[in-house]
Amino acid sequence: GAGVSQSPSNKVTEKGKDVELRCDPISGHTALYWYRQRLGQGLEFLIYFQGNSAPDKSGLPSDRFSAERTGESVSTLTIQRTQQEDSAVYLCASSLKVAGATGELFFGEGSRLTVL
Amino acid sequence: GDSVTQMEGPVTLSEEAFLTINCTYTATGYPSLFWYVQYPGEGLQLLLKATKADDKGSNKGFEATYRKETTSFHLEKGSVQVSDSAVYFCALSDRYTGGFKTIFGAGTRLFVKA
Numbered sequence: 001g002a003g004v005s006q007s008p009s010n011k012v013t014e015k016g017k018d019v020e021l022r023c024d025p026i027s028g029h030t031a032l033y034w035y036r037q038r039l040g041q042g043l044e045f046l047i048y049f050q051g052n053s054a055p056d057k058s059g060l061p062s063d064r065f066s067a068e069r070t071g072e073s074v075s076t077l078t079i080q081r082t083q084q085e086d087s088a089v090y091l092c093a094s095s096l097k098v099a100g101a102t103g104e105l106f107f108g109e110g111s112r113l114t115v116l
Numbered sequence: 117g118d119s120v121t122q123m124e125g126p127v128t129l130s131e132e133a134f135l136t137i138n139c140t141y142t143a144t145g146y147p148s149l150f151w152y153v154q155y156p157g158e159g160l161q162l163l164l165k166a167t168k169a170d171d172k173g174s175n176k177g178f179e180a181t182y183r184k185e186t187t188s189f190h191l192e193k194g195s196v197q198v199s200d201s202a203v204y205f206c207a208l209s210d211r212y213t214g215g216f217k218t219i220f221g222a223g224t225r226l227f228v229k230a
Contacts, residue, residue, distance in 0.1 A: 031216065042205065042222035043160075056217065091160065095216060102148040102167045103209030103216030109159040 002026075005106035006092050012114045013082055021077045021111045025094030030072050034104065035091045036061075043091065049075060080116045089113070118143045122221035129196055130139045130229050137178075137191040137224045147208040149173075150181050151221070153201045163204070179218035196207040199205075201228045 004023040009041040013019050025032050034046040045059040050068045060066070064082075069075040077088055089112050122139040129135060141149065151163040151173070164173035169184035178193045189206060206221040 010160075010215040033218065045217075045219065048217060086172075090122075093160075095218075102165060103211075103218055104148075104150065104162055104165060105152075105207075105209075105218055106158075106162075107160040 004092055004094055004106055006111050007106070008092075008111055009109065010114075012116065014116050015084060016081055018080045019079065019082055019113060021079075021090050021092075021113070023075045023092030023094075024073070024109060025075070025092070028072075028108055029094035029106070030098055031094045032069060034067060034075070034077050035093075036088045036091065037091055037110070038088045046077070046090075055097045058071045069087050079113075082113075084115050085114035087113055087115045118155065118210055118219050119210060120206050120208055120219055122173070122204075122224055124222070125203075125225040125229055127224060128227045128229065131198055131205040132195045134227070135191070135193040135196045135200075137204055137206075137226070139189045139191065139221060141187050141189065141206075142204070143187075143208055143210055145210045147210040147220075148216075149180070150207040150209065150218075151178070151180055151191050152205040152207055154223075156202065160205065164171065165228075167168050196228045198228045198230050201226055 006077040007031045032049040048056045050059045064080045067077045089110040091110045093107045124192045130178045150165045152160045153163045162173040166173040166182035172181045203223045203224045209218040
């Protein structure tokens with residue numbers, strides 16, 4: 001597709017349930033990022049993929065959070081046993097990894113997660 | 117580690133007023149610097165960028181100059197419009213493990229009144 005696509009756009013779940021969020025990056029973009037944006041706050045880095053490996057998982061808040069990526073394509077962010085503090089917009093972004101690239105990120109519209 | 121600090125909002129201006137949103141950074145390498153904008157109900161999008169010291173990024177009347185000596189990348193616009201109301205994020209991108217890692221400031225919300 002032309003841009004970064006995320007699904008679902010909106011997810012309401014009950015505390016304790018698992019959720020899976022999906023990101024489809026721009027074709028040819030080898031780097032993929034997940035960020036979390038709580039209401040009225042800035043972007044919190046979660047995890048970064050280069051291809052299908054994750055050199056930096058330092059931002060994952062707890063072991064309830066995990067992410068994987070298939071090749072240089074779709075990524076899924078999974079949150080197990082959701083808690084109310086997980087409520088946020090989860091943003092995915094992709095970027096090129098080529099010589100001279102400046103690290104510009106292209107964002108999806110986000111998945112809004114509400115945990116009741 | 118790398119970090120970005122930007123002025124707290126919200127900032128409220130009247131139409132045609134001059135805008136400055138301050139941003140300073142710390143980085144161990146030679147980062148690229150960015151301003152991203154998030155309009156109400158929309159996703160983040162790149163507003164402008166600068167890749168090396170003394171570069172000026174500009175777009176839609178907004179400007180920012182990469183100042184290495186003061187580690188700053190302040191966003192300015194000479195005459196704001198109501199349509200500029202949004203949240204503005206300063207960010208840096210540094211080479212990292214074969215790619216880039218981008219770190220964002222906390223964001224500054226701008227309200228422009230007619």
